[in-house]
Amino acid sequence: MCGIVGYIGPKQAVPILVSGLKRLEYRGYDSAGVAVLDGASLETRRGAGKITNLEGALAANLLTGKVGIAHTRWATHGPPTERNAHPHRSTDETIAVVHNGIIENADLLRRQLTALGHTFRSDTDTETIAHLIQELYEESLEEAVIAALRKVEGTFGIAVVSSRDPEKIVAARQGSPLLIGVGDGEYFLASDASAILAHTRNVVYLDDGDLCVLTPDGYRVMDIHSTPIRRSVERIEWDLAAIERGGYDHFMLKEIFEQPQTVENAMRGRLILEDGTSKLGGLNMSHDELLNIDNVIITACGTSWHSALIGEMMIEEIARIPTEVEYASEFRYRNPIVTPRTLCIVISQSGETADTLAAMREAKRRGARTLGLVNVVGSTIAREDDGGIYLHAGPEIGVASTKAFTSQVVALALFALKLGRQRTLSVIVGREIAEAMAELPKQIQSILDSAPLIEKIAETYKDSQNFLYLGRGYNFPAALEGALKLKEISYIHAEGYPAAEMKHGPIALIDESMPVVFVAPHDAVFEKIVSNIQEVRARHGKTIVITSQDEPALEGLIDHEIRVPHTIDMLTPILASIPLQLLAYYTALKRGANVDQPRNLAKSVTVE
Numbered sequence: 096m097c098g099i100v101g102y103i104g105p106k107q108a109v110p111i112l113v114s115g116l117k118r119l120e121y122r123g124y125d126s127a128g129v130a131v132l133d134g135a136s137l138e139t140r141r142g143a144g145k146i147t148n149l150e151g152a153l154a155a156n157l158l159t160g161k162v163g164i165a166h167t168r169w170a171t172h173g174p175p176t177e178r179n180a181h182p183h184r185s186t187d188e189t190i191a192v193v194h195n196g197i198i199e200n201a202d203l204l205r206r207q208l209t210a211l212g213h214t215f216r217s218d219t220d221t222e223t224i225a226h227l228i229q230e231l232y233e234e235s236l237e238e239a240v241i242a243a244l245r246k247v248e249g250t251f252g253i254a255v256v257s258s259r260d261p262e263k264i265v266a267a268r269q270g271s272p273l274l275i276g277v278g279d280g281e282y283f284l285a286s287d288a289s290a291i292l293a294h295t296r297n298v299v300y301l302d303d304g305d306l307c308v309l310t311p312d313g314y315r316v317m318d319i320h321s322t323p324i325r326r327s328v329e330r331i332e333w334d335l336a337a338i339e340r341g342g343y344d345h346f347m348l349k350e351i352f353e354q355p356q357t358v359e360n361a362m363r364g365r366l367i368l369e370d371g372t373s374k375l376g377g378l379n380m381s382h383d384e385l386l387n388i389d390n391v392i393i394t395a396c397g398t399s400w401h402s403a404l405i406g407e408m409m410i411e412e413i414a415r416i417p418t419e420v421e422y423a424s425e426f427r428y429r430n431p432i433v434t435p436r437t438l439c440i441v442i443s444q445s446g447e448t449a450d451t452l453a454a455m456r457e458a459k460r461r462g463a464r465t466l467g468l469v470n471v472v473g474s475t476i477a478r479e480d481d482g483g484i485y486l487h488a489g490p491e492i493g494v495a496s497t498k499a500f501t502s503q504v505v506a507l508a509l510f511a512l513k514l515g516r517q518r519t520l521s522v523i524v525g526r527e528i529a530e531a532m533a534e535l536p537k538q539i540q541s542i543l544d545s546a547p548l549i550e551k552i553a554e555t556y557k558d559s560q561n562f563l564y565l566g567r568g569y570n571f572p573a574a575l576e577g578a579l580k581l582k583e584i585s586y587i588h589a590e591g592y593p594a595a596e597m598k599h600g601p602i603a604l605i606d607e608s609m610p611v612v613f614v615a616p617h618d619a620v621f622e623k624i625v626s627n628i629q630e631v632r633a634r635h636g637k638t639i640v641i642t643s644q645d646e647p648a649l650e651g652l653i654d655h656e657i658r659v660p661h662t663i664d665m666l667t668p669i670l671a672s673i674p675l676q677l678l679a680y681y682t683a684l685k686r687g688a689n690v691d692q693p694r695n696l697a698k699s700v701t702v703e
């Protein structure tokens with residue numbers, strides 16, 4: 096949600112900043128801007144809309160200089176116009192600031208600064224920081240930033256440059272990620288490593304409360320009292336190919352097609368077929384500590400919340416531990432029952448989702464042990480949890496989460512298997528589960544081969560106004576996920592329901608114009624869902640049914656069928672989600688929507 100890039104070194108800053116912004120565009124894409132210092136001259140260029148508009152502004156009016164900061168925005172305060180695009184400048188135009196996060200006391204600060212004679216030129220909360228720094232500037236930029244941040248309430252990742260201290264970038268982090276890129280005689284700043292990976296793999300992750308000063312000669316990290324802090328340099332292990340489209344039309348399509356590999360990666364070295372269990376090195380919990388868990392709470396948002404629902408069923412079914420799932424945004428403000436024997440699992444692709452992070456901190460405060468299922472290595476949740484399971488899915492750039500979802504479900508299955516084998520699950524059943532998991536990559540590949548069939552179904556229904564997604568048991572969350580995928584990228588209204596709930600209300604919507612997607616593999620509730628399919632047919636609804644390859648019962652009963660290989664019940668949502676993702680992708684594509692950057696959304700939601 097919003098992206099920051101900074102550069103200081105011997106090269107021209109603008110090309111580095113703009114290419115970094117393009118890598119970050121998936122984090123927010125409603126406006127963008129740069130500020131560059133050339134000696135004591137500080138200039139900015141900004142543009143509403145995509146980064147190509149900013150490039151137009153830069154082409155029309157060149158900017159030179161070797162120190163600069165840049166930003167791509169997802170609007171919180173004020174509409175996505177050029178006037179609200181970052182960087183924002185102080186009244187005397189000597190300070191420029193880019194900011195991710197929200198300044199909660201911005202209105203109060205704005206009134207105070209206006210009374211002191213400052214002139215505001217935007218509707219943003221960020222602009223207050225620029226004026227505040229000007230107001231408090233005495234000796235150096237870092238001192239002024241520290242003084243300003245003492246007056247600010249809220250969350251921020253900021254980068255600041257000033258014509259009064261031109262050989263410097265000052266940055267600070269409180270609740271919004273930032274890292275320093277350490278190059279060879281040059282230094283970078285970014286909210287996300289992908290922005291600077293073309294230049295360096297060596298990064299220093301900043302923690303909340305950290306402030307850093309970059310100069311052409313090096314960097315310093317300190318706290319808000321100017322006390323120096325040592326932070327280690329870490330190496331990014333993935334390479335540029337992972338954040339490029341690699342011949343696919345969209346990141347989302349690439350990421351869907353990567354799933355045989357990403358599911359394999361999630362299991363690599365972890366699945367122990369012989370013992371029917373898993374080995375999970377990052378849990379940081381002993382055998383006895385795992386046995387001592389009384390209950391599990393899983394908390395997450397969006398797609399990650401859907402995988403949590405599947406995890407709940409797996410843990411209860413095969414490990415017999417009471418488990419509940421809660422939206423992170425609700426959990427954080429409730430008074431939940433948490434004990435030292437509660438395990439709180441937080442699931443997040445980005446590891447930065449504000450509500451999920453806050454929920455994890457709340458669970459910790461109440462004494463729970465926390466376990467993060469996270470994709471982005473080095474992200475805040477991954478660094479603050481007590482233990483974790485990395486998804487190893489590689490960078491997910493498409494705003495619609497796909498490969499992270501299947502990897503989350505795999506990670507949950509591995510964990511449930513481990514818990515189950517420690518408790519009541521026999522080695523025979525454990526082996527059956529492990530063997531079924533080992534089959535998944537090959538099975539996913541075979542589903543991907545049916546993409547042309549799904550594309551045809553998308554063509555048939557692309558003009559529909561509404562879709563209903565129905566599933567039962569393990570595939571009720573899959574139905575929710577299918578509906579979310581469709582609505583977020585195609586803008587068609589879609590709802591997911593447990594199939595049997597349909598007759599308690601949604602059935603009123605069924606007529607010949609309503610496509611209904613049934614997630615109906617051959618599992619324990621298959622016969623039940625067949626009745627629900629008949630109920631829709633009887634009302635002339637259109638049925639698109641995802642079912643198992645070896646299932647003859649539906650012939651003549653449905654309008655479209657998508658066949659997936661047979662697997663054990665708990666793994667069916669993994670296979671079913673592949674056609675659901677493809678259906679959403681092709682439908683959005685045929686409606687001319689921007690698949691990778693759907694309107695109003697951003698990849699990682701770092702505001703609550």
Ligand code: M6R
Pocket residue numbers: 396397398399442443444445446447448451494495496497579580583696698699700
């Ligand atoms: O990074 P996270 O997994 O914490 O993100 C949670 C949601 O914001 C995310 O899954 C969102 O719902 C996606 N756009 C779904 O495709």
